[in-house]
Amino acid sequence: MADRPDSRSRGVSIKDVARAADVSVATVSNALNHPELLSADTHTRVMRAVEKLGxxxxxxxxxxxxxxxxxxxxLVLDMRNPFFVGMAHGAEQAARADGLGVMLCDSSQELxxxxxxxxxxxxxRVRGALVTPTDSSTTSLSVLRRHGIPYVFLDRVASGDEACSVSVDDVTGGRLAVGHLLEQGHRDIAYLSGPMSLPQCRDRRTGALQACDEAGVDHDAVTVVETERLDVDAGRDAGSRLLGLSPRPTGVFCANDLIALGVLQTLVAAGVAVPDDIALVGYDDIDFAAAAAVPLTSVRQPAAQMGATATELLVREIAGAERHVHENVEFAPELVVRRSSITRH
Amino acid sequence: MADRPDSRSRGVSIKDVARAADVSVATVSNALNHPELLSADTHTRVMRAVEKLGxxxxxxxxxxxxxxxxxxxxLVLDMRNPFFVGMAHGAEQAARADGLGVMLCDSSQELxxxxxxxxxxxxxRVRGALVTPTDSSTTSLSVLRRHGIPYVFLDRVASGDEACSVSVDDVTGGRLAVGHLLEQGHRDIAYLSGPMSLPQCRDRRTGALQACDEAGVDHDAVTVVETERLDVDAGRDAGSRLLGLSPRPTGVFCANDLIALGVLQTLVAAGVAVPDDIALVGYDDIDFAAAAAVPLTSVRQPAAQMGATATELLVREIAGAERHVHENVEFAPELVVRRSSITRH
DNA sequence: CATCGCGATGAAAACGATTCAAATGAGTTA
DNA sequence: TAACTCATTTGAATCGTTTTCATCGCGATG
Known part of the structure; x- marks a missing residue:
């Protein structure tokens, strides 16, 4: 019952097993990795020793x-955002299927x-990396390149032929969201964006403006309110700023659901009715969007599928190192309409 | 610009640096780990080579x-539950402060x-482990014990003197929740529990019954509905089962907020008013509880603090291996009352 | 001048596994 | 009996670090 070895010791090594089974270390290694090379007898003897010594x-x-x-x-941007957790989940499943482990880290949007x-x-020396980059973080990635570690961008289009990537068409996403608000008759629209240094935020604005073009509405119809972060707190804060705008927008498009939930809390607390006074559209369609105070209209991104796809791209690149051609897989966003954006007539 | 080395190569090793800087490998190692041993000149020469070769x-x-x-x-039970993410976050912060990395894994409640x-x-050979065990999984932990890897239980009281642990007084938590419902006048109460194999679920029930005792109410007042998992889906499912009960309970205590949110969705969809027809209390007080369709009364657990504390206990055990005495840190839960449980009169 | 001390550097031995080539030994064939 | 085959097993090299101990050069001391 020597369960707890002397803390100075290094634990049981392959040598100990070899000694216990009265074979060489090479045989122990083979028993573990190439059992077909050994006689049945030796194999069981070794495995018994492995078992016994733990x-x-x-x-x-x-x-x-x-x-x-x-x-x-x-590496994800923010683990407290269920969207990223969803991607991580998809990636992990796919990786486990290929016998690979995943080391999950959270950059918290900090360079x-x-x-x-x-x-x-x-x-x-990870076999490969899945990265949701903060900024134009090509520089920080050079450390991977130098060691020949392949990487795939998640939720971000790779520039040029740098790497594979999995993304969602954010321009279309923005267009869907704001197009929907315009259709509902709103002409004073706010886009509550995260940091404009993020391409996602920029693209969604581009989409918003495209929607204006298509509806023959002036770009001035959209006011951009930039937040530093993309979480509920930032949303609450943005909500206050929103209430200070004049004229006060009647349609609000948020760069993600966390911001939308924060805004919603501020609005409810201030007695502003959603959707009657202000219509709200989020982004990501996290599970909690449907369960919000006012069920949230949102632009859905297939998080788990994105994670899984990215892992597959990476695994393929690892396998066919030589003749690999980078590719971008782009998913289509989908507008999910719920009560927060439907004005009663 | 040899950014991308031959994929067959092993990358730059300490030998390459030594050759480039025209010193021995020992000197390179010292430059990196004990710079005070080297002359300033050698040190800069080595660092330049390190830089140049990447x-x-x-x-x-x-x-x-x-x-x-x-x-x-x-190792956490479920990364899609923000409560565990909160603990992970607290643990990571604390670990980074001690110069330790964290390897985050999700058991998904599967043994x-x-x-x-x-x-x-x-x-x-991790330095130590923080574990949120699924079952009474003393068995699976033996692999750690055998290698002298210390571990701390998170959100679970260690039995005997097996290990340190950080927990919340779940009996009190259950008592607070059900006490509150009883105070609101409810006499038909359902406890929507996760698997009873989890001590947390058992303790919360114990607390619920204690609350009955204190209020002089018979234990029959509480009906237990057990779910297999502790997520939103399970909650939706439990919601349907709840509606089938007769007499239908008027006060419902859920083993966590995810279940409560699922139940809430089912109730709203079925046209059952919360809190007027059914009052609802959750557990954990995740961020989304306050933003729910009906802001959710919940029992708050200090997730981040628990994670940080567990890390500190673990680090202390690692440091003072010899004279370490296991200890349990127990946090007090706190009832946060919101609209979901307050019956209007 | 011989010796000592000291700062700076290097040679070599670990750490624990995998793998390749070589050795062993039993059975087979000429 | 000698040569050969084939299945098992093993010795030794190797991976990239860290660390210990020896060495080297040089100015200072006796």
């Missing part, structure tokens, strides 16, 4: 010898954190 | 030599996944 192989020694790990790195974690990925 | 040290080689990693393993990930932790 041997667990050292992944670091393994990796060192192999030169690479069996891990993918996954410093992003660089820290990408450095960690490089140190760990 | 050298990143191999964590696996490092670990192999050191016998342990600089990582903590964190097989739990065992897989604990095995992974052992293979990686």
């Amino acid at each position: 041997y667990v192989r050292s992944e670091s020694a393994r990796q060192l010898r192999a030169g690479q790990s069996r891990m993918l790195g996954l 410093a954190a992003e660089e820290f974690y990408l450095g960690l990925f490089a140190e760990q | 050298y990143v040290r191999s964590e696996s080689a490092r670990q192999l030599r050191a016998g342990q990693s600089r990582m903590l393993g964190l 097989a996944a739990e065992e897989f990930y604990l095995g992974l932790f052992a293979e990686q």
Whole structure:
């Protein structure tokens, strides 16, 4: 019952097993990795010793010898946003199916954190990385490139032929959202955007303006309110700013659902009726959108599928290293209309 | 601009740097880890070579030599539950402050996944683990024990002196919730519980019954409806079952907010008014509870703080391995009353 | 002048696994 | 009996670091 070994010890190594089974370390290794090479007798003898000693192989020694790990790195912008959790989930499932583990990290939209974690990925020699980049973070990715670690962009179109990527057509997403508001008759529209340094935020605005063009409405109809972050707190804050605008917009498009939920709270608290006084449209269609105080109209992105697809692209790139051609898979967004945007007549 | 090395190559190693800087590998290692030992001249020469070659040290080689990693393993029950994400966030912050990375894994409440990930932790020789166990999973933890990897239970009281743990007094939590419903005059109460194999679910029921005792109400007042999982889907499902009960309960206590949100959706869809027809109380007080269709009364648990505290306990155990005494830190739950449970008179 | 001390550097041995080529040994064939 | 085959098993090299201990050069001291 020596369950708790001396804390100075290094634990059970392959040598200990070899000694216990009275074979060489090579045989133990073969028993674990190429059982077909061994006689049945030897194999069971080794496995019994493994069992008895509770041997667990050292992944670091393994990796060192192999030169690479069996891990993918996954860096997301914000784990408190269910949309990213959804992508992570899809990616993990797909990776496990390929026998790969996933190392999940959260950059919290901070460049410093992003660089820290990408450095960690490089140190760990991950087999590949899935990255939701903060800024035009081509620089921080050079650490991966230098070590020949392939990466795929998640929720972001790769520029040129830098890498594979999985994205959603955000221009169309913005067009759907604002087109819907215009259709409902709104002519004073606010776009509550996250930081304009994010391409997603820029593209959704472009889409919003396109919708104006299509409806023959002047671009002035859309006021942009920029927030620093993309979370509920920022939404609450943006809500206050929204109420200070004059004329006060009657249709509001939020860069994501968290912001929309924050805005909704502020509006409800201020006695502003949704959708009657202000119609609201979010983005991502997270589970909680449907359960909101006023069920939220939102632009749906297929989060889990995006994660899974990105993993598949990455795995394919890893496998066919030589003749790999980068590609971008673009998903179509889908408008899900709920009560928050439907004005009663 | 040899950014992309030959894919067969192993990348830049410490030897390459040594050659480039015309020093020994030992000197390169020292430049990185003990710069005070070197002359300023040599140091800058080495660093320049590191920079130029884009050298990143191999964590696996490092670990192999050191016998342990600089990582903590964190295994949560369900990453799609913001409560666990909150704990993970708190834990990560605390770990980063101690220069430790966190490997985040999601068991999805499945024993097989739990065992897989604990095995992974052992293979990686993580420095320590934070675990939210599914069942009475002392068995799967033996793999950690055997390798002398310390672990701390998160959101679960450790039995005996097995390990440190961080928990919330779930009995009190249940008592607060049901006490509140009883105070509001409800005498037909349902407890929508997750699997009774989870101590949290059992304790909350115990608390519910205690509240009955205190109010001089018979235990029969509380009907238990058990669900298999603890997510929104399960909640929707439980909502239907709830509507089939007769007499139909007027006060409902849910084992967590996700279930409560699911129930809420079913009730709203069925035209049942909350709180007038049915009063609803959730658990965890996730951010989305306040933004729900009907703002949700909930029992708050300090998620981030729990994660941070658990990390601190673990770090302390790692540091003072010899004279460590396990301890349990128990937080107090707090009832946050919102509209979902307040019957208008 | 010989010796000592000291700062700076390097040679070599670990760490734990995998793998390849070589050794062993039993059975088969000429 | 000698040569050969084939299935098992093993010795030794290797991966990239860190660390210990020895060495080297040089100014200072006796």
